[in-house]
Amino acid sequence: MNLRNQWYAFSTLVIKEYNRIVRIWIQTIVPPAITMTLYFIIFGSLIGRRIGEMDGYDYMQFIAPGLIMLSVITNSYGNVVSSFFGAKFGRHIEEMLVSPMPNYLILLGHVAGGVIRGLFVGAIVTVVALFFTRLHVQHPLIVLSTVILTAIVFALGGFINAVFAKKFDDISIVPTFVLTPLTYLGGVFYSISLLPEFWQAVSRANPILYMVNAFRYGVLGTSDIPIGTAYAIIFVAIGLLYTFSLYLLNKGIGIRE
Amino acid sequence: MKALELKNLSKTYPNGVQALTGIDLSVEEGDFFALLGPNGAGKSTTIGIVTSLVTKTGGTATIFGHDIDRDFSAAKACIGLVPQELNLNQFEKVESIVATQGGYYGLPRGLALERAEKYLRELQLWDRRHDIARSLSGGMKRRLMIARALVHEPRLLILDEPTAGVDIEIRRSMWAFLRKVNAAGVTIILTTHYLEEAENLCRNVAIIDQGRIIENDRMSRVLRKLQMETFVLTLEHELDAAPRLDDYDTRLVDPLTLEADVHSGRDINELFRALSAAGIRVVAMRNKANRLEELFMRLVEQKKDGRAA
Numbered sequence: 329m330n331l332r333n334q335w336y337a338f339s340t341l342v343i344k345e346y347n348r349i350v351r352i353w354i355q356t357i358v359p360p361a362i363t364m365t366l367y368f369i370i371f372g373s374l375i376g377r378r379i380g381e382m383d384g385y386d387y388m389q390f391i392a393p394g395l396i397m398l399s400v401i402t403n404s405y406g407n408v409v410s411s412f413f414g415a416k417f418g419r420h421i422e423e424m425l426v427s428p429m430p431n432y433l434i435l436l437g438h439v440a441g442g443v444i445r446g447l448f449v450g451a452i453v454t455v456v457a458l459f460f461t462r463l464h465v466q467h468p469l470i471v472l473s474t475v476i477l478t479a480i481v482f483a484l485g486g487f488i489n490a491v492f493a494k495k496f497d498d499i500s501i502v503p504t505f506v507l508t509p510l511t512y513l514g515g516v517f518y519s520i521s522l523l524p525e526f527w528q529a530v531s532r533a534n535p536i537l538y539m540v541n542a543f544r545y546g547v548l549g550t551s552d553i554p555i556g557t558a559y560a561i562i563f564v565a566i567g568l569l570y571t572f573s574l575y576l577l578n579k580g581i582g583i584r585e
Numbered sequence: 586m587k588a589l590e591l592k593n594l595s596k597t598y599p600n601g602v603q604a605l606t607g608i609d610l611s612v613e614e615g616d617f618f619a620l621l622g623p624n625g626a627g628k629s630t631t632i633g634i635v636t637s638l639v640t641k642t643g644g645t646a647t648i649f650g651h652d653i654d655r656d657f658s659a660a661k662a663c664i665g666l667v668p669q670e671l672n673l674n675q676f677e678k679v680e681s682i683v684a685t686q687g688g689y690y691g692l693p694r695g696l697a698l699e700r701a702e703k704y705l706r707e708l709q710l711w712d713r714r715h716d717i718a719r720s721l722s723g724g725m726k727r728r729l730m731i732a733r734a735l736v737h738e739p740r741l742l743i744l745d746e747p748t749a750g751v752d753i754e755i756r757r758s759m760w761a762f763l764r765k766v767n768a769a770g771v772t773i774i775l776t777t778h779y780l781e782e783a784e785n786l787c788r789n790v791a792i793i794d795q796g797r798i799i800e801n802d803r804m805s806r807v808l809r810k811l812q813m814e815t816f817v818l819t820l821e822h823e824l825d826a827a828p829r830l831d832d833y834d835t836r837l838v839d840p841l842t843l844e845a846d847v848h849s850g851r852d853i854n855e856l857f858r859a860l861s862a863a864g865i866r867v868v869a870m871r872n873k874a875n876r877l878e879e880l881f882m883r884l885v886e887q888k889k890d891g892r893a894a
Binding site: 329330332333334336337339340341343344347351415418419420422423424425426427428429430580584585 | 598633636637638639640657658659661662664666668670671672673674675676677681685686687688689690691692693694697733
């Protein structure tokens with residue numbers, strides 16, 4: 329397959345993923361928009377008024393970047409894990425496996441689908457946030473790069489989950505027991521400076537903290553952690569997860585007999 | 586040129602089941618080839634290895650000279666697969682399924698849509714192009730999988746039980762279509778449980794049993810190996826008992842139906858002469874069992890007996 333044919337194969341897979349997101353919009357787009365609206369109403373508007381300021385910003389402004397990132401993380405992960413596992417379960421993954429499309433394109437096509445949904449939902453949550461607060465983006469490039477790179481990290485994570493999943497229960501275990509706790513404890517709702525020293529140190533072991541804070545820095549100009557460290561962690565995570573995902577595909581683990 | 590060449594191909598599953606025990610098989614370009622065998626014989630494993638859905642544990646497989654390990658992209662580009670089990674995205678539209686498969690083979694979108702229209706029209710599915718796969722009947726889904734397998738115009742089309750669960754009318758129309766595809770130069774490998782289908786369509790046949798090829802020859806030569814055929818004769822007048830004929834065993838099924846065993850080497854005309862001499866007139870005749878089916882069962886039984894001995 330020459331490069332041009334590879335491009336056609338890749339774009340076909342991306343279009344298919346995009347069409348899937350749009351086709352089942354009631355499952356992919358609407359729920360996060362409703363959930364985030366409730367977060368803004370309850371935590372931002374009702375409870376937030378009593379909390380006052382956080383790191384010099386009113387509470388609604390402080391949590392808005394975290395909630396946008398939370399939706400990007402869960403949706404980029406959720407899109408790939410459900411799409412790839414669904415293809416495995418329905419066996420139409422064989423359409424790709426019998427074709428001459430290289431494994432890395434199968435991986436990149438699904439990751440692109442995850443990033444598209446992450447950005448799509450992130451944009452909708454941003455619009456919802458603007459109904460409740462004002463956001464003046466301080467560093468647009470940091471905002472854009474962190475949101476895309478984070479979506480890539482979690483799309484890759486969703487892919488690995490889907491490869492190992494054998495039943496539908498398996499695709500909800502990681503989001504429920506790992507992803508959600510790490511995200512909630514990753515500085516979405518609070519600054520870690522509020523925590524005692526020990527718990528600050530524990531929080532710093534959570535990679536999601538770095539992603540949320542890098543994004544928050546891009547929007548508000550404030551962060552609990554150095555931005556350079558955040559980028560380093562994101563790039564290392566992408567490198568490791570991509571290498572492992574490709575290894576699984578090349579070995580046929582979970583997808584070939 | 587050989588469309589497919591398997592050398593010492595073996596597969597042992599992680600649970601220890603040896604599905605293939607080093608099979609050798611070759612299929613010439615342009616052939617219409619039948620791969621037959623009972624359930625669990627290794628047919629689908631062989632096809633799975635050739636199409637890279639199953640990883641082999643030993644041996645080599647080449648498609649039009651392309652090794653599936655070293656030159657997998659070129660090898661895969663030559664193959665179109667119609668799998669045994671339905672593997673369609675049930676919620677995707679018919680046209681999209683076919684065009685998307687074309688895209689995976691590197692076709693630009695416009696050409697993939699053009700080819701999708703061509704094959705959906707040929708397989709009488711064009712009117713259903715905007716429907717989702719789930720809404721199609723079983724026969725339509727089978728035809729959709731054939732259209733999907735042809736969209737990149739492969740040189741080798743592999744059909745793993747393509748007419749399973751399809752009514753006879755649609756089956757025959759699929760046969761006509763496959764003959765046309767083969768006449769256009771596409772090599773076809775077919776596995777089927779309908780042995781009549783293999784006998785009707787295929788020029789060469791391999792029979793696989795317990796992971797080994799037990800017969801591989803021209804269909805006509807394989808059929809010649811039949812030792813005996815049983816014919817069912819419909820009589821003009823009722824009989825009370827089966828007639829005693831030299832060289833032929835006969836049984837009366839009902840007063841108007843007679844079964845006669847004809848051993849290989851015997852002339853069927855002699856049977857009719859003997860019946861006429863006995864004053865019996867035959868108005869119709871058919872094979873009791875499909876000839877290939879009879880041979881197939883005998884070969885499988887012989888191998889089992891051989892192993893038991």
